[in-house]
Amino acid sequence: MLEEPKHEARRGLPDLDPPPGKVVMRFAPNPNGPPTLGSARGLVVNAAYVKKYGGRLILRFDDTDPGTKKPLADAYRWYLEDAEWLGFKPDETIYASDRLDRYYEVAESLLQKGKAYYCTCPKDWFKSYRDAGQACKHRDQTREENLQGWKEMLAGNVKEGEGVLRMKTDMNHPNPAIRDWVAFRVIKASHPRVNHKYPVWPTLDFESAVEDHLLGTTHILRGKDLADSEARQRYLYEDLGWKYPHTLLWGKITVHEFGKFSTSMLRKEIEEGKYVGWDDPRLPTHRALRRRGIQPRAIWNFMVQMGLGENDVSASLENLYAENRKLVDPQAHRYFFVADPVPIEVEGLKAKTAKVPLHPDHPETTRTLKTNGTVLLAREDWQGRKPGDRLRLKNLGNIEIKSTQPPRAAFTGEALDKELPIVHWLPQKENLPLKVVTPTGETEGRGEKGIETEVDKVVQFERYGFVRIDSAGEGGVVVAYFTHE
RNA sequence: GCUCCGGUAGUGUAGUUCGGUCAAUCAUUGGGGACUCUCAAUCCCCAGACACGGGUUCGAAUCCCGUCCGGAGCACCA
Numbered sequence: 272m273l274e275e276p277k278h279e280a281r282r283g284l285p286d287l288d289p290p291p292g293k294v295v296m297r298f299a300p301n302p303n304g305p306p307t308l309g310s311a312r313g314l315v316v317n318a319a320y321v322k323k324y325g326g327r328l329i330l331r332f333d334d335t336d337p338g339t340k341k342p343l344a345d346a347y348r349w350y351l352e353d354a355e356w357l358g359f360k361p362d363e364t365i366y367a368s369d370r371l372d373r374y375y376e377v378a379e380s381l382l383q384k385g386k387a388y389y390c391t392c393p394k395d396w397f398k399s400y401r402d403a404g405q406a407c408k409h410r411d412q413t414r415e416e417n418l419q420g421w422k423e424m425l426a427g428n429v430k431e432g433e434g435v436l437r438m439k440t441d442m443n444h445p446n447p448a449i450r451d452w453v454a455f456r457v458i459k460a461s462h463p464r465v466n467h468k469y470p471v472w473p474t475l476d477f478e479s480a481v482e483d484h485l486l487g488t489t490h491i492l493r494g495k496d497l498a499d500s501e502a503r504q505r506y507l508y509e510d511l512g513w514k515y516p517h518t519l520l521w522g523k524i525t526v527h528e529f530g531k532f533s534t535s536m537l538r539k540e541i542e543e544g545k546y547v548g549w550d551d552p553r554l555p556t557h558r559a560l561r562r563r564g565i566q567p568r569a570i571w572n573f574m575v576q577m578g579l580g581e582n583d584v585s586a587s588l589e590n591l592y593a594e595n596r597k598l599v600d601p602q603a604h605r606y607f608f609v610a611d612p613v614p615i616e617v618e619g620l621k622a623k624t625a626k627v628p629l630h631p632d633h634p635e636t637t638r639t640l641k642t643n644g645t646v647l648l649a650r651e652d653w654q655g656r657k658p659g660d661r662l663r664l665k666n667l668g669n670i671e672i673k674s675t676q677p678p679r680a681a682f683t684g685e686a687l688d689k690e691l692p693i694v695h696w697l698p699q700k701e702n703l704p705l706k707v708v709t710p711t712g713e714t715e716g717r718g719e720k721g722i723e724t725e726v727d728k729v730v731q732f733e734r735y736g737f738v739r740i741d742s743a744g745e746g747g748v749v750v751a752y753f754t755h756e
Numbered sequence: 757g758c759u760c761c762g763g764u765a766g767u768g769u770a771g772u773u774c775g776g777u778c779a780a781u782c783a784u785u786g787g788g789g790a791c792u793c794u795c796a797a798u799c800c801c802c803a804g805a806c807a808c809g810g811g812u813u814c815g816a817a818u819c820c821c822g823u824c825c826g827g828a829g830c831a832c833c834a
Contacts (some may be wrong), residue, residue, distance in 0.1 A: 301834050333834065338775060340833050394832060401830085402758085434834050444760040448830040456832035475834050498760065499829050534834090576783070578769065582762045583827050600797055608795095621827055635807065665793055693793055709815070733760075733794040756796080 389420025
């Protein structure tokens with residue numbers, strides 16, 4: 272008799288409720304810096320739902336503030352590339368900065384309906400009205416006055432900070448964040464895509480609200496920090512008779528190893544030269560992770576595992592590494608890398624050829640190592656040994672240490688003795704200079720010949736860890752980026 | 757201060773909608789063992805959690821109240 276499993280644990284992401292037919296979802300970053308692990312969540316979760324239910328997937332650049340959140344020309348491309356890398360294949364890519372005219376139209380119809388107004392209150396002043404739940408004098412202006420102000424804004428006659436278009440919501444709303452929020456403001460800074468063409472830009476709440484409707488978005492996935500947006504935007508939807516999409520929120524994600532970071536902070540530090548670039552292995556950017564040999568599928572699995580909770584999560588990269596190891600271990604070729612090598616003269620070790628499997632699961636495919644009398648051992652493996660100690664040189668034979676001062680040993684035979692500690696090694700003659708770059712520094716050493724053919728592949732340095740071979744050639748040095756153990 | 761969220765093992769989760777089948781799932785991590793010419797992988801075993809207090813109930817992780825803790829918003833940022 273078969274035992275029924277007691278619990279059927281749900282796998283992956285929760286079902287959408289109510290169960291939709293086809294969905295339309297979007298990921299909407301502001302390209303003001305490189306995509307990071309944080310963006311990956313949005314990319315993956317949206318893509319995963321569209322994959323599950325079918326429908327349309329949209330990548331939308333919410334690049335509506337050339338002032339304080341100035342978009343970075345390169346970042347558009349980075350998002351496009353990284354989205355695809357992660358498996359987010361957009362059916363459509365939208366640039367908010369291309370669509371200002373549409374937003375202006377909506378603004379105008381709101382103005383016509385008396386649902387928005389032109390306000391010239393200084394922002395501190397307005398804040399005190401808002402906190403007190405009172406309307407400022409502009410709220411009751413006539414339609415003509417509002418339209419006139421709006422026209423002045425568009426004509427470029429209003430200075431930054433001297434006039435905005437406000438949504439008319441409810442000055443007594445219990446949540447002050449909802450009261451008469453700003454829909455458009457004057458920003459004269461140049462925009463990387465449209466330069467100085469537009470003096471008036473919508474706020475995220477406005478732009479995003481309009482786009483979600485225009486694009487037919489069925490489900491919005493957003494961070495908890497944008498939780499109030501729905502309440503704000505619903506006023507606009509009601510004014511225009513639109514139907515608000517379903518929303519799902521997720522909490523803040525912090526990764527232990529990276530701590531708190533923001534795109535703008537990263538961007539600043541990269542520009543300051545604190546990091547070598549946006550793919551510096553210390554950074555939480557996709558490009559850095561990719562360079563380190565993290566597979567996109569590992570990030571995908573990591574994010575799906577995390578689910579969609581509204582509680583804040585503090586994840587460990589260990590979990591990402593575990594996912595990546597599952598992907599990489601079955602196919603990564605094995606090589607010997609000797610960090611900080613010590614040459615050991617081995618008496619009685621004639622010219623020998625060791626055949627070593629490229630992968631333990633496929634012993635038929637081998638690489639070869641040719642020895643002369645001297646082998647290289649990692650300092651870590653050599654240190655602390657005494658004369659008389661015996662070691663197994665993996666896939667080659669056994670040695671007995673004769674002296675540590677001049678490092679010397681004697682070859683004692685090929686027969687495998689399982690009692691001996693196994694170490695990896697390299698022939699002194701045939702090897703390559705090699706450098707491993709890790710998030711905490713660089714390790715120099717020598718690597719097996721053949722590694723130079725694995726550029727861009729993830730390999731495992733036996734008893735050391737997985738690395739991605741970054742480059743080979745220039746200066747004869749092979750550069751590897753450490754992935755994880 | 758005001759308005760919202762949320763708190764299940766070290767970490768991430770399942771279960772909470774419709775209380776019992778939960779002496780609480782899965783993964784990761786840690787410990788032990790097997791296997792292995794890698795400190796990888798694989799296999800087996802073990803460890804570890806319902807924030808706290810009260811209430812409702814025959815019965816509460818699940819419902820109610822309170823407390824504590826954490827987070828977010830209250831920008832002419834996204």
